[in-house]
Amino acid sequence: MQSVAPFQEIINTEIHRRLALPQFQEPKGLYAPCEYILKNGGKRVRASLVLMAAKMFCHDYHKALPVALAFETFHNFTLIHDDIMDNADVRRGQPTVHVKWNTNTAILSGDAVMIMAYSFFEDAKDFVPSLFSLLNKTALEVCEGQQYDIDLELADLHEKWVSEDVYLTMIKLKTSVLIAACLKAGAIIGGANSHDAELLYQFGINVGIAFQLQDDLLDTYGNYETFGKKIGGDIAVNKKTYLVIKTLELLDSKSKQEFCSLYSSSYSYQDKYEKVLSIFDSLNIKQITQQKVDSYFKQAQECLELLHIDTALKANLYEFMNDLQNRAY
């Protein structure tokens, strides 16, 4: 992801510097897993977005670093706990914390990583209460998103409340609000007016939802080489993706019954994939989802266009959106 590359080194350097501070050393049983998740840190998208947004409105965007780190660190906390809840073994190509250590260690070090996020926030010069409030609000929303995800996971496909609306709320809370908050926080630190800060928030919401819907699409229709995951994985584990929820909405009552049986069946991987795909295809699910993705990206673009700043300053965020949009099939 080219757009975040220029910020990654600044962020990584600062994370490494902080992890070496005396207060984050002992007991090792607590801090080694914290260091493990924070150093094996992925693309640093969230922290980059804080810096990127700040840079649009001021030269001295490094001052946003503590808040950037806070949001990035908060994100890493959610990964540790989500991986326990989702029973996930691998994260960023490495064993997850609860697999490498154990569940108790993952609970406790996850807690510590969340508190570290708040302690990084402490160093924001000229503490802005609205930023603290944004962090808290967003953090709770991310928990709400995870709860909706769990509720959806446990729900029966027949249940009435399993709807497109609930699904969109879930991905908005689970993913988009954090991206949106990073952009808004950066904008506030950079000195943006509240109108522009809000536009960036909405840009983040739209980009986040588009990204997640695209993820659903790529899991079924993508290309292994470019997507990096086995295609059809969601179908194999009966995941309630946007494609499935849209399908349920479009089928008549009898066909819906049949689809539910098929989707929870124990057909072989290839067999089930092909049968589900033929139903998706008969309903134009790929096209419908792609249109939805495009519409969210379009709304995101409109937010960027409305920003009251020089077009050249928007280049970074256009590039970021293109990076996401161009994930190939």
Next chain:
Amino acid sequence: MQSVAPFQEIINTEIHRRLALPQFQEPKGLYAPCEYILKNGGKRVRASLVLMAAKMFCHDYHKALPVALAFETFHNFTLIHDDIMDNADVRRGQPTVHVKWNTNTAILSGDAVMIMAYSFFEDAKDFVPSLFSLLNKTALEVCEGQQYDIDLELADLHEKWVSEDVYLTMIKLKTSVLIAACLKAGAIIGGANSHDAELLYQFGINVGIAFQLQDDLLDTYGNYETFGKKIGGDIAVNKKTYLVIKTLELLDSKSKQEFCSLYSSSYSYQDKYEKVLSIFDSLNIKQITQQKVDSYFKQAQECLELLHIDTALKANLYEFMNDLQNRAY
């Protein structure tokens, strides 16, 4: 506990008011467990201490309520996660969150309760950065304490690092720092100078350690009716209490070996209790521990005496200390 009674109603009313706010309602799967732990809230000692300390230095001590709630709520978060880690079934006479719901729910709602703590903190008028920093520092220390507790639990009695020092560090981090921070926070909000705020912090540290050591003592030498727990429970589950660690320190190498075998043995409850007790008695463990308890209470009292305020204003904290000290055998 008479000393905290006057504050409990203020705190309970405010917690109930906040839990009824629209932002803490949906999804129910997330917020019902948060409400469950926060409403079934125990004695509200921590929040009371914040108010009590503020009241020593100002009339308008109600302004300390948001911070009081933040510390109390943080404490409740630790209970949810600690109960998972300790595999505890009952808390305050009710099923623990992970028993009433499940582990994933307890992890996620625990996270939400911690974030709620920070969001209550938000409402502190005239946000004081040093208070935020105190909350973060304390929160991390409590996690460190829990980690030391886990490490001690898993350690072999023979291991060299299992020492009185480590044990005291553990109980200080796990219990005392939060009590100390509550007092210091209240003092800062009340307008105390830094010397008095620090004295209250030290009072809290000493009282907290004294309380925990006394707890170890009562579990072995207490009276069921007044202590409210079955006597000898720690011995039955091979818990490494202060009494055990002190015993190990005082025994010669051969006797230590024998004690370790006895302590991890599968003797009947009564048999093991009596055998362990006779070793404790031969080493004067009860007296040694009681002296240690007294010495921490004495240090706490000295901190109170040194406070630069009218003696009458100290009455509440003397009463609090007496409440703790007079837990009968």
